[in-house]
Amino acid sequence: xxxxxxxxxLEAEALxxxxxxxxxxxxxxxxxxxxxxxxxxxxxxxxxxxxxxxxAEESVRIxxxxxxxxxxxxxxxxxxxxxxxxxxxxxxxxxxxxxxxxPIPDRRSEDSxxxxxxxxxxxxxxxxxxxxxxxx
Amino acid sequence: MTQFPQPATRATAKLVIAxxxxxxxxxxxxxxxxxxxxxxxxxxxxxxxxxxxxRGIEDKTTTTVAFDxxxxxxxxxxxxELYLFGTPGQPRFWSFWHDLSEGALGAVxxxxxxxxxxxxxxxxxxxxxGLPFVIAINRFPGTTPRTAVEIREAFDVDEQVxxxxxxxxxxxxxxxxxxxxxxxxxxxxxxxxALLDA
Ligand SMILES: Nc1nc2c(ncn2[C@@H]2O[C@H](COP(=O)(O)OP(=O)(O)OP(=O)(O)O)[C@@H](O)[C@H]2O)c(=O)[nH]1
Ligand SMILES: [Mg+2]
Numbered sequence: 187x188x189x190x191x192x193x194x195x196l197e198a199e200a201l202x203x204x205x206x207x208x209x210x211x212x213x214x215x216x217x218x219x220x221x222x223x224x225x226x227x228x229x230x231x232x233x234x235x236x237x238x239x240x241x242a243e244e245s246v247r248i249x250x251x252x253x254x255x256x257x258x259x260x261x262x263x264x265x266x267x268x269x270x271x272x273x274x275x276x277x278x279x280x281x282x283x284x285x286x287x288x289p290i291p292d293r294r295s296e297d298s299x300x301x302x303x304x305x306x307x308x309x310x311x312x313x314x315x316x317x318x319x320x321x322x
Numbered sequence: 323m324t325q326f327p328q329p330a331t332r333a334t335a336k337l338v339i340a341x342x343x344x345x346x347x348x349x350x351x352x353x354x355x356x357x358x359x360x361x362x363x364x365x366x367x368x369x370x371x372x373x374x375x376x377r378g379i380e381d382k383t384t385t386t387v388a389f390d391x392x393x394x395x396x397x398x399x400x401x402x403e404l405y406l407f408g409t410p411g412q413p414r415f416w417s418f419w420h421d422l423s424e425g426a427l428g429a430v431x432x433x434x435x436x437x438x439x440x441x442x443x444x445x446x447x448x449x450x451x452g453l454p455f456v457i458a459i460n461r462f463p464g465t466t467p468r469t470a471v472e473i474r475e476a477f478d479v480d481e482q483v484x485x486x487x488x489x490x491x492x493x494x495x496x497x498x499x500x501x502x503x504x505x506x507x508x509x510x511x512x513x514x515x516a517l518l519d520a
Pocket of ligand 1: 342343344345346347348349350410411460461462463488489490491
């Protein structure tokens with residue numbers, strides 16, 4: 187997975203392309219555009235309706251994964267080893283079918299932003315008491 | 323304080339880990355992540371010819387880029403889930419770097435003293451984007467020591483940008499870099515709102 191030199195990474199990337207693109211079109215029936223705007227960090231959770239029978243295996247997995255815990259789009263794509271675009275298309279279908287939903291409103295004020303930053307610092311320090319930050 | 327059983331209640335935040343090839347991005351994410359970093363792929367479609375795109379797919383080039391995803395979450399003192407996105411080695415596809423940075427609070431530019439210049443594009447990118455970032459030098463053994471002053475000069479970034487050394491394999495060390503980043507983001511925000519209030 188990790189290669190020590192950049193050259194290897196470039197070659198691996200080039201070789202992977204065809205297989206990845208084939209997988210993309212296969213799971214989405216050739217669709218490459220999602221109906222919902224989903225960012226890589228968009229969090230998804232279970233919807234109100236159970237998924238209809240006969241769903242594609244990948245879609246069933248997505249519903250399962252989001253039922254276990256809320257997960258962002260990038261995590262779903264990485265877990266399923268599918269390109270983000272493919273997962274966006276499937277997720278959009280599942281949202282429209284009521285099988286997935288957006289659990290957290292993506293709205294934040296400047297004030298709560300600062301609170302969030304303090305919560306991150308506090309949490310990281312608690313988990314890593316030996317971590318030293320650069321002062322300033 | 324009560325433990326929240328549902329990660330559902332966690333506030334989410336996004337940070338980006340960037341830098342040149344092989345500087346230790348995946349290693350750094352893995353050091354602090356609750357999950358093994360996921361190598362995640364995206365397919366990019368770019369217009370290969372400026373003329374006559376009516377014929378559709380034949381005029382488009384499709385490429386794959388890979389990035390890392392990791393996350394670390396906790397419920398005390400406040401429930402937070404931190405998403406860590408690792409960039410591809412080079413900002414070859416600017417539009418994708420924008421997607422990776424969308425909604426991010428800030429970024430770490432990781433660098434290796436043997437090839438500092440491979441991380442310059444990342445620093446330039448965040449500077450132009452106006453996203454707060456820190457520079458973290460991942461010290462590989464056997465590398466010629468260089469001073470922070472030398473490195474800062476080479477990067478030619480604003481004096482406010484924190485610069486520090488780290489070991490990407492060490493969780494505490496990476497956590498220290500993230501804490502420095504988050505404090506820098508908070509300082510930047512406070513300074514900006516003080517300016518607005520004045
Ligand atoms: N000795 C030492 N080795 C390291 C350190 N950080 C990373 N490595 C090693 O260096 C190599 C590259 O690290 P990666 O984490 O894969 O780097 P990367 O930035 O993700 O690389 P690309 O994704 O290919 O651009 C791996 O073999 C790591 O085990 C470090 O701090 N010290
Ligand atoms: Mg990597």
